Amino acid sequence: MYQQWTPERAQSWWMQQKWGCGFNYLPRTAVNWLEMWQEETFDSTTLQQELKWAQEYGYNALRTNLPFTVWEHDRDGLISRIDHFLSIASSNGLAVMLTLLDDCAFSGDEPFIGQQKPPVPGVHNSQGAGSPGRAKVLSPECWPQIEAYVKDIVGHFRHDPRIQIWDLYNEPGNSGVFVGVPKGMAYDTRLEFYALSLMVNVFTWAREVSPEQPLTVAAWHVPDRSDCRGAFTHPVDVAALHLSDVTSFHAYVDAQEQRQILSRLAAFQRPLLCTEWLARHIGSNMADTLPLFKEQNVSCYHWGLVQGKTQTWLPWPDIPHHTKSAGLWFHDVLMADGRAYHREEMALVQTLSKE
Template sequence: MVPLIFLFLTLFNYEVYGRERWTEAQASTWFQSQTYIMGSQYITSDAGNQLEMFQNDTFNPTLIDYELGLAESLGMTTMRIFLHDLAYSQDPTGFKSRLETLLQICSKHGIKPLLTIFDSCWNAFPKAGKQPEPRTGVMLSAWVQSPGVIALLDQTQWPRLQTYVKDVVGTYANDARVLGWDLWNEPDNSYNATQVTALEQLLPQVFDWARSVDPTQPLTSGVFHGVTGAVPMIQINNSDVVSFHNYDPASNFEGMVKTMQQFNRPIICTEYMARTRGSSFITHLPIGKQYNIGMINWGFVNGKTQNNYPWDSWQNPYTTYQPYLWFHEVFRNDGTPYMVEEAQVIKRLNGCPKGLKSTAASLKGLTCYNAYTTPLNSTDAAAACAKTYANLGIIGSAAQNADVMNYVSANFSSCDKFYIGLYQDAYGGYDWPMSGWTYDNSAYVNWKTGYPTNDTTAKCVVLNKDGTWTNQACSTPQCYICSY
């Protein structure tokens, strides 16, 4: 027995040194230095789980580049990305090379990922190598835990896990491209009493291993069923910034935010958005913005994880019909948003990326504007706006018109006129065509003296640099303004 104990102590020396948990002031300083944290959980749409995303044979940087471009188009600033200990253990050098490639692509698109080290959800027995195909009509049917219950219960494997944590976190401990480290996703989600006992021993050590390499980024682990109990308190008491998961309607979500505020640390919601449960971008993002907490939803591009199906698909697979409303996911597999209105809300709350955010009274809440200087006819301009999840410019008040006029005058000297969305209908009136809504008559107009003319070919409207509006032929190429 003595030799076995000696062997274990030799293999696994738990004594670690490193930085302390951040103080509340340090955590606050870090949070205030970040661009507003908003994004999605991300896995490539051609991968069913973390291993399939990161193993050499199935790693797909071309697809990552394309899909993170979609995130950039919404102004997202982070992606929560799950790693896996087996992907590392079978090929440490190759794994870190692929992770480096991922970080380079993230940086290209202005995204700082929150990297997740371990996960206790779904298949408890992960295996490296070729991964199983997903089951038809079932969400996350190929997803695997990390490290899985065998390694959790076998303490002789913990040194391997320690090496993984310290090497990966240590390699990027001072890398500004990394937002932070989510050390364990929903640690006690599906464990029995014996497994939870092992977890209560291992989880604090995982935090210690990560701290031992002095990361300049925060450590966290999100609570998901309240803040009481041994495991949630281990998570909270070791986290530099606190995080949580919540898929409840808005009132309950706001209540959880208030619960997390008692810990006096920056807050990130690292999972939300399940439409059929009353958790959506439209209802929840404004609450996150109001309380200044980071917001990361589950699901991004629909693919092999099949996150469009709800949790009950495990008991009742959707084999003969599709759900009437997608559960998760932002984009369809073809790169179009599942709901344009959601894409517009995300962009607005991300601060109107690369454009104007008007604080003036607006029509239908459209407050963001982007101007473009490539001359297009009105139809093509509207189509170009639609590709950015926007309408051809809609202006709802005099104050908003002044904001837009000042924006284009200050930034786009090469253009004298810009198409806006107002157009003449079949009855001679002028309307705003809005994606997702019926056509709205214009209550506010700012016609230049002598306009609109009676020219039957001049059915489209442009904004002039002096803020006045004139009508002209829709076929005339002009610069244009998009709004959302």
């Protein structure tokens, strides 16, 4: 009864959508998604300002994450704030992809309600927090509550046209092995196994409430960023690609490697979305990659909009020192006052999104 969309249904849906030129979003005033979504620090003024900037520069889509911990603490408040956020995004012509779970949590802390820690000076995304957090992923006795969360959020918004796509789980099993496990955080080899099982369950739970929007989880393992031949063979990626209604992936690689990935993923005969890219220090740049996505009709969401507390304009910790060019931003495209970091990049966004 609760089945994956057929490729034909997915392609029919895709024909009704605009080409998505988007970004991953956290406001400049939030150090992580807990700070973005909890009542005390929900910054409607900044959201309105920044999403208006995005519209003016030509963007038409965004992807952002929801925190299980806020739902657990303040379910009704979170629902209300999601509704408000969707209204802001819609008023600025931005289709929204909401992500429910997330293992990309490099702070090393379990998520917590209340005042978040300040960013560590000079460190990329230093207070990234998971949803629901690694401890709960590793504890199947907690999964009924995760099931309740998934069904509640997806069920509540399952007919809402302001949500274009559900991204059920960001980087399942990400233990920090690609950017270095934070100091003091033990690497638990069980995480990938439990995350894979949880991801399969999340697809089932979401489908049980019959959303009108398609479901996806991105394949994300690119073992060597300079050679994509080994990409997406990890069991988590294989399962994600075979369970998703629309095919999504992460790839911080140059345009040549992106083209190879797109050629491989075309075999699924489903719409393609690159939900994370743009890493200027390693060749993932606007000038070469954005026109490729447009040419191939691949909706894309680069990392970051406005320079802020996440400090994602700084390189990942594992980027070799000799490539860390002074003044070169890693992610993000706008300065804190709304000016473009690179005018030519924003001109390209405006041109391609209007075509």
